Amino acid sequence: MSELTFSVLGVEPEPYAVTPTLAAHVGVAGASDDPVHAIALRCQVRIEPSRRSYADQEEPGLLDLFGPRERWAETQRTFLWQHTAAMVPGFSGAATTALPLPCTYDFEVAASKYLHALRDGTVPLQFLFSGTVFFKGDSGFRVQQVPWHCDDHYDMPVSVWRTLIATHFPDRGWVRLEHDTIAALASYKSQRGLLNLDDAVASLLTARAETP
Structure with missing residues (x-):
């Protein structure tokens, strides 16, 4: 079996998306130069709040999620942000692909509430990769699953999120009411x-x- 590794190289706003979308650039590398025909890549993106510290002005925005600061050691648990997927075209050796990360400004979504509360620093993310790898050989195609242990951690600057939201919601936000x-x-x-x-x-x- 050909071993593949995945690493997050950067996250930035998708400039031409109609709705707020970030693009996570992922590097894929093989242990050998065996040509890969394609990868049906899937990814679970999670937020790891305990991997960073928080300023006093960020505390009120985190109260609904984690309670008062004295409880954060117990309540700050990794939580799901979203699932995403992409098709990686064929390559030999290494390649780079973009994973779309659709975003919402809905304050009833835990991730949006968390991201809005942050003022500076980074957003601690974990990417859990899975999917199917297709190899083309002399006798046809062979299939290999992306191992569940393939993951990576990435600290996305808060400014990336704020730039995205400012582009799609300039000086405005929205709340859902009855x-x-x-x-x-x-x-x-x-x-x-x-x-x-x-x-x-x-x-x-x-x-x-x-x-x-």
């Missing part, structure tokens, strides 16, 4: 002559802050 809540908020806005729902929420937050 229809009744939206109707009540719209009514509150109209009754007070506010310009938009953002002003209505800001007014409510100000009123709440001024309440003893």
